[in-house]
Amino acid sequence: MKYCSHCACELDFxxxxxxxxxxxxxxxxxxxxxxxxxxxxxxxxFWEDQVLLCRRAIEPRHGFxxxxxxxxENGELVEEGAMRxxxxxxxxxxxxxxxxxxxxxxxxxxxxxxxxxxxxxxxxSPGVESLETRLFSENEIPWxxxxxxxxxxxxxxxxxxxxxxxxxxxxxxxxxxxxKS
Amino acid sequence: MKYCSHCACELDFxxxxxxxxxxxxxxxxxxxxxxxxxxxxxxxxFWEDQVLLCRRAIEPRHGFxxxxxxxxENGELVEEGAMRxxxxxxxxxxxxxxxxxxxxxxxxxxxxxxxxxxxxxxxxSPGVESLETRLFSENEIPWxxxxxxxxxxxxxxxxxxxxxxxxxxxxxxxxxxxxKS
Numbered sequence: 001m002k003y004c005s006h007c008a009c010e011l012d013f014x015x016x017x018x019x020x021x022x023x024x025x026x027x028x029x030x031x032x033x034x035x036x037x038x039x040x041x042x043x044x045x046f047w048e049d050q051v052l053l054c055r056r057a058i059e060p061r062h063g064f065x066x067x068x069x070x071x072x073e074n075g076e077l078v079e080e081g082a083m084r085x086x087x088x089x090x091x092x093x094x095x096x097x098x099x100x101x102x103x104x105x106x107x108x109x110x111x112x113x114x115x116x117x118x119x120x121x122x123x124x125s126p127g128v129e130s131l132e133t134r135l136f137s138e139n140e141i142p143w144x145x146x147x148x149x150x151x152x153x154x155x156x157x158x159x160x161x162x163x164x165x166x167x168x169x170x171x172x173x174x175x176x177x178x179x180k181s
Numbered sequence: 182m183k184y185c186s187h188c189a190c191e192l193d194f195x196x197x198x199x200x201x202x203x204x205x206x207x208x209x210x211x212x213x214x215x216x217x218x219x220x221x222x223x224x225x226x227f228w229e230d231q232v233l234l235c236r237r238a239i240e241p242r243h244g245f246x247x248x249x250x251x252x253x254e255n256g257e258l259v260e261e262g263a264m265r266x267x268x269x270x271x272x273x274x275x276x277x278x279x280x281x282x283x284x285x286x287x288x289x290x291x292x293x294x295x296x297x298x299x300x301x302x303x304x305x306s307p308g309v310e311s312l313e314t315r316l317f318s319e320n321e322i323p324w325x326x327x328x329x330x331x332x333x334x335x336x337x338x339x340x341x342x343x344x345x346x347x348x349x350x351x352x353x354x355x356x357x358x359x360x361k362s
Contacts (some may be wrong), residue, residue, distance in 0.1 A: 005183060005214070006182075078283060079352060104257075104258040168349055
């Protein structure tokens, strides 16, 4: 961030009065440009003891498996965003049961929120961002081909104790291991 | 948003190729400036059957009661942000127990996440953004002087069934009633 998006003047990066962190500030119009983490919302769609995964048709992690999820948009509820992504990536309709996973990745300023979501029917298919969509039982999950640490955490939490809607949300975060998230 | 924060050129507002929503786009350097909801994180600090509230020393809702919460910062975990706000606004140390409340306010692009958090001790006091901090039993809660709908939802959820760490997160959202959130 170099220029003010309101008046096009150059920005400073310094601590505003009464704050304790440096922000991008415009000395011309006075606007402070805060930067905050983004929220990625999605569903863990299940059918009996199976879960619905999507094989990614886009980067990052092209060809790897994920659950339907994406950046939350302005103007929607968290659960609406999660259902929208499930429609877009898997053409699937779900009923949201509970907040299943909250997972932070601080070094890239991202927070993931995944919902436990019951598939309404078996009418699903790949959206434009997916190569393939299918149901997996626990012993079929392609653990080495899961796209993201947040999704792995979500699936492990689900199968550890077969999550239900009456369970508390699982709270996790990325731990550096030398591998990418 | 009028000018590109990377190159200072004027922005268009249109749908990028492969997208389905209009975005602020720079025709000069090609940057797409996405806008997404912001996450407000906080704690519902409790001690036995009492909860810790803070009376706001700042706008909006100066003089009204809230729980310690604020915008999540880049580079932190959700639970770290909630604990930081609890220190800043109430000089209180807590142990995070669970995700208690997830509450969307879509017309202002905000998502609230509040944690059920056990006070480690009774050593708390107002931070610079608070006029007063004190413990309330259920029958003492100043329901008509609660600052925000998200906080009212959180407190009502807590007392409806005396929340514990093994409960699922409460999922809610702002409902227009003619009153402000």
